[in-house]
Amino acid sequence: MKPEQQYIDLFIEHENLIRQHSTSIMNNHRRPSLEEFQRLGFPPMKEDYACTNVNKAFAPDYGMNINRIKIPVNPYHVFCCDVPHLNAALYFTVNDSIYERKEISPNFPEGVYIGSLIKFAETHPEIAKQHYGKIAGTKNDGIIAINTMFAQDGFVVYVPQNIVLESPIQLIHINRSDVNTMSNRRILVIMEAHSQAKLLVCTHSMDKVSFISTEVIEIFANESAKFDYYDLEETSELTTRFTSLHLKQETHSQVCINGITLNNGLSRNNYHIELNGEYAENKLCGMSILDETKHLDTMTHIIHNAPHCTSNELFKNILNGHSTGAFSGKILVKKGADKTSAHLTNKNYCSTRNARMYSKPQLEIYADDVKCSHGMTTGQMDENALFYMQSRGIPYHEARTLLSIAFTADVLDNIHIEGLKERLQALIEKRFRGELAHCSDCNHNKQ
Amino acid sequence: MLKITNLHAAINEKEILKGINLSVNKGEVHAIMGPNGSGKSTLSSVLVGNPTFKVTKGEILFNGKNLLNLSPEDRSREGLFLSFQYPVEIPGVSMTNFMRVAINEHRKYKGLELISASDFLKLMREKQALVELDNKLAGRSVNEGFSGGEKKRNEIFQMAMLEPQLSILDETDSGLDIDALRIVASGVNKLRSTENSIIVITHYQRLLDYIKPDIVHVLYNGKIIKTAGQELALELESKGYEWLKEADKNNGIK
Numbered sequence: 001m002k003p004e005q006q007y008i009d010l011f012i013e014h015e016n017l018i019r020q021h022s023t024s025i026m027n028n029h030r031r032p033s034l035e036e037f038q039r040l041g042f043p044p045m046k047e048d049y050a051c052t053n054v055n056k057a058f059a060p061d062y063g064m065n066i067n068r069i070k071i072p073v074n075p076y077h078v079f080c081c082d083v084p085h086l087n088a089a090l091y092f093t094v095n096d097s098i099y100e101r102k103e104i105s106p107n108f109p110e111g112v113y114i115g116s117l118i119k120f121a122e123t124h125p126e127i128a129k130q131h132y133g134k135i136a137g138t139k140n141d142g143i144i145a146i147n148t149m150f151a152q153d154g155f156v157v158y159v160p161q162n163i164v165l166e167s168p169i170q171l172i173h174i175n176r177s178d179v180n181t182m183s184n185r186r187i188l189v190i191m192e193a194h195s196q197a198k199l200l201v202c203t204h205s206m207d208k209v210s211f212i213s214t215e216v217i218e219i220f221a222n223e224s225a226k227f228d229y230y231d232l233e234e235t236s237e238l239t240t241r242f243t244s245l246h247l248k249q250e251t252h253s254q255v256c257i258n259g260i261t262l263n264n265g266l267s268r269n270n271y272h273i274e275l276n277g278e279y280a281e282n283k284l285c286g287m288s289i290l291d292e293t294k295h296l297d298t299m300t301h302i303i304h305n306a307p308h309c310t311s312n313e314l315f316k317n318i319l320n321g322h323s324t325g326a327f328s329g330k331i332l333v334k335k336g337a338d339k340t341s342a343h344l345t346n347k348n349y350c351s352t353r354n355a356r357m358y359s360k361p362q363l364e365i366y367a368d369d370v371k372c373s374h375g376m377t378t379g380q381m382d383e384n385a386l387f388y389m390q391s392r393g394i395p396y397h398e399a400r401t402l403l404s405i406a407f408t409a410d411v412l413d414n415i416h417i418e419g420l421k422e423r424l425q426a427l428i429e430k431r432f433r434g435e436l437a438h439c440s441d442c443n444h445n446k447q
Numbered sequence: 448m449l450k451i452t453n454l455h456a457a458i459n460e461k462e463i464l465k466g467i468n469l470s471v472n473k474g475e476v477h478a479i480m481g482p483n484g485s486g487k488s489t490l491s492s493v494l495v496g497n498p499t500f501k502v503t504k505g506e507i508l509f510n511g512k513n514l515l516n517l518s519p520e521d522r523s524r525e526g527l528f529l530s531f532q533y534p535v536e537i538p539g540v541s542m543t544n545f546m547r548v549a550i551n552e553h554r555k556y557k558g559l560e561l562i563s564a565s566d567f568l569k570l571m572r573e574k575q576a577l578v579e580l581d582n583k584l585a586g587r588s589v590n591e592g593f594s595g596g597e598k599k600r601n602e603i604f605q606m607a608m609l610e611p612q613l614s615i616l617d618e619t620d621s622g623l624d625i626d627a628l629r630i631v632a633s634g635v636n637k638l639r640s641t642e643n644s645i646i647v648i649t650h651y652q653r654l655l656d657y658i659k660p661d662i663v664h665v666l667y668n669g670k671i672i673k674t675a676g677q678e679l680a681l682e683l684e685s686k687g688y689e690w691l692k693e694a695d696k697n698n699g700i701k
Contacts, residue, residue: 382535382537385535385536385537387497387498387535388531388534388537388589389537389545389549390496390518390520391495391496391519391522391523391528391529391531392523392545392549392609393520393524393549393552393553393556393609394520394545394548394549394552395518395552396518396520398548398552402540402544402545402548403537403539403540405539405540406537406538407539409539410539
């Protein structure tokens, strides 16, 4: 049996239950997505997915919490995630259910909505309908299709015009289960004109079972909106994660996306970015530390549709053990997108003989008068620099740690949440020293 | 303090050092001169344990310890220092962080407590003043974007921070203008004491006008072919190396 079939059967058998625990706005997308999924299936191991075996990842039998049974966990007790000065409004999902907060909701300015998509569809039906599923198309990607078939709720950040959220929003995804489990997550971010917000998403796996997740993130940045999105993965070697982020930027909007992978199993992160309005600015970056048999595959598409836009892309990976990394980055400058400035850089350290990195930077330009560059380097650490440090009394392994931290420094420079950069620096340092990277205040890792 | 006996070293099977004998006592300043390709920089690299070079024969004792058995970091922590001819740029590692880690590794080795933040900053400022190094450089990455003169002054700054017993200055004068040379030399002279020693490797007499050596050696073709007092440097400056090479061919000098 092809791996697709079990998902199709599951969907048909439980369609009513899935619909019952969701909202019509999401339900309306299910049948068309099923059709797309039946047509597309999972992507084969070629072209965009040449380095990641998607079929194999989805082949095992995973449980899904279609009936929305409450998982007995109080995340506020498990995760007292205490990043100094972070002062974030904290939200949780347990697998793919939004955890209902009993604590008092933070005091946001009037009109701001943060929370479950099901409720958002009740309070803001028109806005929800206009945005949900609109940029994460199911026509070309079987993984988005399967997510849209099964996702029953999502996390919404809606910031109306001219509103600036000073403190960041933090969403923690918790993978928690006693059996192998699949989660289908959605995030929908709507930034109206001149609004500002920052969202930090952390993903953790609590149990030693296999987790798989599909995650679709849609972000709308309207005129002059400013938005930062940080994705921090600290899961486990048994966790498989397929994320697909879709971003549409209008005139003068500024968006920064930063994906940091400190611990994972198999991850595939797709980024689709469209710059549709003049003078939009995008910064897309990410870093990973991979070891053992971890796998991270990053694909980015940045499309310049309008003139005078800027995109800067920077991805760095440090590979140890038998880990594999892949990076495929494409910048497309469409006809008419004159005065575009677009730069793409991918740099990788392969620290061991068995680590493998596959990288493919691409640039397609159909406009005039543009400033574009793309480049990739993969190599070992600078032996001269290591020796120089040793000759000052710094031990070899310490010198390597310092160089590794230095290597990732420019990715961390793109973190604009106070306290978070320092916390991440500390986590990364711990990770390089071979200690488990986790926030020391998170009780779940102390078990 | 340092005793080198019959030292042979090779790179890629090619023998560069062919039997070096050299003793340096506490408080002495030695100059090693010689034409290009004679093995001067190889000698300094071997002393600090650069893995590119392989010692094939001989012995190096440093304060009675077998230096060749020590890792490069332990050699540093035992009190050996090399001012690099070509200091390495380390993007992303700040001078401050680099020096703090180095100082603390030295202190750990000696069983001392780690240095406090305020003491460290005080020490940095004090030693920077010694070579007239701008404090702004402390926040920048190690040697990155430094001018030639700044790099060399930065080497002497590190020497001042680490307080080595034996410092090797490998062509510290190369690439320096007269003013920078004076600053570097005066920095070195301030660090000179009866307790520590210096080996100055240079092509030219120029630096030795500022850092006065007690003993001058001429290295040629992997061997020390002449050892004399300070006046030898002046003689080399006026006569060049040819007469020594000739004499070496005829085995005339000892």
